[in-house]
Amino acid sequence: MNVCFIMYPWEEMNPHPENDSTLAMIHEFVKRGHGVAITTPANLTIRDSVAYSFSRVINRQEKISNSLKSFHKHATFYDEMLPLAGFDAVVLRSNPPLDMIMLNFLDSVKDDVFIMNDLDGIRRANNKLYTAVFEDDNNEIIPRTHVTKNKEYLKQTIKEGPDKMILKPLNGYGGSGVILIEKRAMLSINSLLDFYIDNNDGTSNYVILQDYIEGAEKGDVRILMLNGKPIGAMKRVPGDEDHRSNVSAGGTVQKHSLTNHEKELCRRIGPKLIKDGLYFVGIDVINGMLVEVNVMSPGGITYMNKVYKTRVQEKIIDFVEDKVIERVNAFERRSKLRKHVNEA
The missing domain is CATH 3.40.50.20 (Rossmann fold)
Incomplete structure (x- = not known):
């Protein structure tokens, strides 16, 4: 192959x-x-x-x-x-x-x-808007989330919302640009929104404003999903000088066993991932709440291997091999059937 x-x-x-x-x-x-x-x-x-x-x-x-x-x-x-x-x-x-x-x-x-992953699936899911496709009217697995460029709407939402919220760029990755904002710092909000939204060329960027999830200061859970099912998980704990738990931002990795709620979350989103051809993804979960789906280049394999003494990549390569064999067998079957029709 x-x-x-x-x-x-x-x-x-x-x-x-x-x-x-x-x-x-x-x-x-x-x-x-x-x-x-x-x-x-x-x-x-x-x-x-x-x-x-x-x-x-x-x-x-x-x-x-x-x-x-x-x-x-x-x-x-x-x-x-x-x-x-x-x-x-x-x-x-x-x-x-x-x-x-x-x-x-x-x-x-x-x-x-x-x-x-599937090209159309990546087009749909390549940014943090994708979590909106999972139906969750009561915010059982997804925190209350706002995505906009409208500064006045953001300021009003912050004033009316909880004491703590998370602000991050729509197209960020690896924890880049993720900040914790608090109502008591409202005097700084204008300059923050200017920085995140306005570009020097007159264009603007979307940002995400999300309810702060209690327990976020203790870290998040990265779950790797293959063909709609979890194949590995790890706890990412923030460093002493950063609220972000991403390893690239100084976080550390610990073992983690999925809770019943996390297993249910995976069961709820798995069928949609498969339908969209998103066979290998990484999801980020905080206190049982889905905050992000990573479809471009999900990481965590090597860290999971170290803490669990396993080889997560073997399952992934097994899956790719099986998919290739399926395609080859389907092609050969169609070729035989077409030959039979042509020779009739």
């Missing part, structure tokens, strides 16, 4: 490649003897109406190190311009914000190759 990863540059995994979830997935594919090529959205191209990528193909090795850091350091590549439809699977692992042109390139090959 040949797989193409559309991702960030290989060099950007430094200085801690052993913590990179994408590298863990690539490593597992290579260990199983599959061919792996990597590329970036900027390296997609069209030649004679066919989608290609300027790819770096990992040279096959007789012995693969079990260490991600060593594997990353010693991997060698050769460069090749390859047709995307020639791969068995394409795995999207590029960081937000979503590159819509990248999806346009992939639209031309989505019937020829298995893509994780």
Whole structure:
């Protein structure tokens, strides 16, 4: 099987490649003897109406190190311009914000190759608005949330809302731009909203205003979902100098067993994720409340592996292999049936 990863540059995994979830997935594919090529959205191209990528193909090795850091350091590549439809699977692992042109390139090959995740699903779910698709009229699993550019509406909502709320940019990721605001700091709200919403070119950005969830100061739970079911979870605890629990913001990781409420949350959202073709996602949960669905490049694999002494990536690669086999078998079956009809 040949797989193409559309991702960030290989060099950007430094200085801690052993913590990179994408590298863990690539490593597992290579260990199983599959061919792996990597590329970036900027390296997609069209030649004679066919989608290609300027790819770096990992040279096959007789012995693969079990260490991600060593594997990353010693991997060698050769460069090749390859047709995307020639791969068995394409795995999207590029960081937000979503590159819509990248999806346009992939639209031309989505019937020829298995893509994780589904392109239309990513279009729908690539930002923090996606949680609104899950019906929750009584706010049992999703906190009260507002998304807007209207500063007056935001200020009024803050005045009328609870003492604490969370403000964050719609297209942020990795905990970037997430701040805690309090009513007692209303004198600073104008400047904060100006900073978050206004751009120098006259355009503006959407922001999310969300009720603060009690217990958020103790951290959140990252749950990895595969084909609508949880395959791993971890507790992320904020550092001493930051309210955010993201590891990239200084948070630490602890073991976590899903509560009954969290299991029910996963059961409620799983069917919709599958329907939208969002096979591999990361969800962030605080005190049983869903705050975010990550569909672009969900992380946490390596941290879960460390605290649980497991290999989460094996389940993911098993799933991709099964999907590719399903497509191959379906194609062969259709070919036989068509041959029978043609020869009748």
